[in-house]
Amino acid sequence: MHVSENKVKVAVAGASGYAGGEVLRLLLGHPGVEIGALTGGSNAGENFGRLQPHLLPLADRVLEPTTPEVLAGHDVVFLGLPHGASAAIAEALPADVVVIDCGADFRLLDAAVWEKFYGSAHAGSWPYGLPELPGQREQLAGATRIAVPGCYPTVSTLTIAPAVAAGLVEADVTIVAASGTSGAGKAAKTNLLGSEIMGNVSAYGVGGVHRHTPEIVQNLAKVTDEPVTVSFTPLLVPMPRGILATVSAPLKGDVTPAQARAVYAEAYADEQFVHLLPEGVWPQTKSVVGSNAVHVQVTVDVEARRLVAVGVVDNLAKGTAGAAVQCMNLALGLDESMGLTTVGLAP
Numbered sequence: 020m021h022v023s024e025n026k027v028k029v030a031v032a033g034a035s036g037y038a039g040g041e042v043l044r045l046l047l048g049h050p051g052v053e054i055g056a057l058t059g060g061s062n063a064g065e066n067f068g069r070l071q072p073h074l075l076p077l078a079d080r081v082l083e084p085t086t087p088e089v090l091a092g093h094d095v096v097f098l099g100l101p102h103g104a105s106a107a108i109a110e111a112l113p114a115d116v117v118v119i120d121c122g123a124d125f126r127l128l129d130a131a132v133w134e135k136f137y138g139s140a141h142a143g144s145w146p147y148g149l150p151e152l153p154g155q156r157e158q159l160a161g162a163t164r165i166a167v168p169g170c171y172p173t174v175s176t177l178t179i180a181p182a183v184a185a186g187l188v189e190a191d192v193t194i195v196a197a198s199g200t201s202g203a204g205k206a207a208k209t210n211l212l213g214s215e216i217m218g219n220v221s222a223y224g225v226g227g228v229h230r231h232t233p234e235i236v237q238n239l240a241k242v243t244d245e246p247v248t249v250s251f252t253p254l255l256v257p258m259p260r261g262i263l264a265t266v267s268a269p270l271k272g273d274v275t276p277a278q279a280r281a282v283y284a285e286a287y288a289d290e291q292f293v294h295l296l297p298e299g300v301w302p303q304t305k306s307v308v309g310s311n312a313v314h315v316q317v318t319v320d321v322e323a324r325r326l327v328a329v330g331v332v333d334n335l336a337k338g339t340a341g342a343a344v345q346c347m348n349l350a351l352g353l354d355e356s357m358g359l360t361t362v363g364l365a366p
């Protein structure tokens with residue numbers, strides 16, 4: 020491993036994008052890393068201070084093209100590239116370089132499922148970067164290839180997994196999740212124009228077609244032996260960051276709200292980034308903006324005989340870049356929380 024002054028040398032591909040920019044914001048507060056190459060696509064050659072003016076310590080850098088040659092010579096390479104761009108880069112990098120992909124290319128285990136939802140050939144699967152899932156942290160320790168989860172799957176999985184794992188509910192889960200606009204990336208899209216998004220909430224990917232559906236199914240299958248079904252409806256809301264997921268499932272037997280809370284409290288007792296809020300306090304996105312925390316709350320709708328849980332995440336932090344940094348820490352044997360915070364914003 021190439022270590023300069025005992026610091027890990029890190030490159031970020033897609034540094035001009037939202038995910039890459041957030042990885043860099045976190046790495047600038049990480050005591051164990053030295054930031055090397057910053058690469059991109061159409062903006063290569065541009066002064067970095069013009070592209071990401073909030074990352075002041077990097078303002079004098081220049082965005083380089085995304086090539087294996089530019090990314091070589093680093094201990095860790097973060098990829099914040101569009102779907103389909105990661106495999107060729109990863110293959111060209113030595114096997115001992117830690118490659119952490121914020122994209123979807125290596126998340127799914129089943130090639131047929133990948134092809135159905137993404138419409139392209141499956142590149143393969145890498146250790147999945149959700150350490151809070153049973154057995155996952157062990158897979159990430161020492162890993163040199165890591166697939167960072169999608170933002171909706173992170174919050175949806177963590178919001179319902181304890182209830183499914185404990186057998187409180189059928190593994191037949193309904194998710195309605197509202198996301199801020201940065202989830203769609205920086206590139207201009209018609210539905211993200213100011214006049215379209217301001218003062219508006221809209222549904223998209225309805226009816227089991229959103230590509231995060233199979234990822235959530237795959238995650239929940241890791242906590243139960245029962246067949247898992249997921250109905251997932253994403254909503255776009257006019258805020259830059261954050262996802263609030265409402266997740267419910269039919270009760271298997273009689274469960275009180277206090278019993279449900281006790282299961283969640285035990286499930287997350289040792290997790291520093293997943294926090295069960297005090298009884299009666301419901302998650303709100305701003306509390307986790309900029310932080311690596313996921314806030315959850317759970318209750319039981321007695322009349323409807325359903326368990327109802329709500330979770331929030333910052334889609335760019337624990338939903339992407341924070342998870343990526345958490346995974347880097349685990350892969351390198353550093354303290355898992357280095358460079359990360361659980362402190363959000365208010366108001």
Ligand SMILES: NC(=O)C1=CN([C@@H]2O[C@H](COP(=O)(O)OP(=O)(O)OC[C@H]3O[C@@H](n4cnc5c(N)ncnc54)[C@H](OP(=O)(O)O)[C@@H]3O)[C@@H](O)[C@H]2O)C=CC1
Pocket residue numbers: 032033034035036037038039058059060061062063085098099100101102104121122123168169170201202203204205206334335338339
């Ligand atoms: N936004 C989010 O909340 C989340 C995003 N992700 C994933 O992270 C990845 C990046 O997403 P996001 O940051 O939102 O996207 P953006 O559109 O904001 O950024 C894309 C980045 O990729 C670069 N790029 C685009 N095309 C190429 C290319 N052909 N070769 C090299 N570089 C290229 C762009 O460079 P340039 O500006 O120079 O063109 C830019 O730096 C995606 O795979 C996305 O799915 C994952 C979870 C959540």
Ligand SMILES: CC(=O)N[C@@H](CCC(=O)OP(=O)(O)O)C(=O)O
Pocket residue numbers: 121122123168169170171198199200201202203204253255
């Ligand atoms: C609001 C919005 O558009 N969100 C994105 C999800 C962002 C994400 O997690 O992306 P990847 O799985 O592509 O990495 C979407 O629904 O496509």
